[in-house]
Amino acid sequence: MKNQDQSSWVRTQDKGSTRSRDRDAPKSPAALVGPTGPRDNLPVFLFPTELLFFSQQSSSHRRVLTFYNPYSFPLRFKMLCTAPSLYTVVDAEGSVRARSCVDIVVRHQDVSSRNWGRRDRFRLEVWGGGQGGSREIWAELRGGQEGDRSQGTHQRRAASPRRSVPALPEGYWNHDGGRNASLFALYVVISLVCLAFLMLPLHNESSTLVPTVMHVTVMQKLVCAYVLGLLTMVFLR
Structure with missing residues (x-):
């Protein structure tokens, strides 16, 4: 590119x-x-x-x-x-x-x-x-x-x-054609966790609100961003 x-x-x-x-x-x-x-x-x-x-x-x-x-x-x-x-x-x-x-x-x-x-x-x-x-x-x-x-x-x-x-995981749709509520809830929780990680400060940044132990690396944010992107495509489908 x-x-x-x-x-x-x-x-x-x-x-x-x-x-x-x-x-x-x-x-x-x-x-x-x-x-x-x-x-x-x-x-x-x-x-x-x-x-x-x-x-x-x-x-x-x-x-x-x-x-x-x-x-x-x-x-x-x-x-x-x-x-x-x-x-x-x-x-x-x-x-x-x-x-x-x-x-x-x-x-x-x-x-x-x-x-x-x-x-x-x-x-x-x-x-x-x-x-x-x-x-x-x-x-x-x-x-x-x-x-x-x-x-x-x-x-x-x-x-x-x-x-x-990514294709929908097997079992995402139940036999009645409705969404599997528990699996959908799991996707929502994972999405929220990834979003929270994206908002945390980097390890080399100072913050008075977030403890140093909770600071993350750029690679961790990239992984969370990738997972969040995959889940977004699942929700859109």
Whole structure:
């Protein structure tokens, strides 16, 4: 991905944002980070890990990305896309306070059949505390509705390779078609634990509210972020 042609990354259309924008700023991802620090040395926590839109399901035309800032300093961010004409993004650029999160709403603007199976990429560029980082995710438009396995299988075969979405564990659905309440509750508890870990300070940060023994490492946060992303995909399905 690092060999991606920089010119293909363009700002997303920012609809309904209350944050200020510099329309004359360069569109290159390198220019967005600025001189505050090197690029891609700051882990970025963005969920879910992919966006799926379904042409015949209007509720899926709007997806929400959650950007977590587990650090002790605020972060600024800007969303880029390889096909900005197909999407509008609410609050495509702005800032998030330390140990907080912000929701970024993405809307698909053209769900006609000519775009079925099309896969685009979003990149979130962030910077703060003298460091910078980025995170890329896939966005795909599928025909039909969510849960239509026949069309989903056909389009996945035609699409380029990507990360597979984890299948629901066996037993997640009971014989009556309802959710297994105890297993669902377990997923919720694990999600809350992971979210709590993401909000804890790092081991090299000082905090008057959290004891030193409860400070965590970047690797522990990455593991929790990965697990939370998988569970998010399970909940969305």
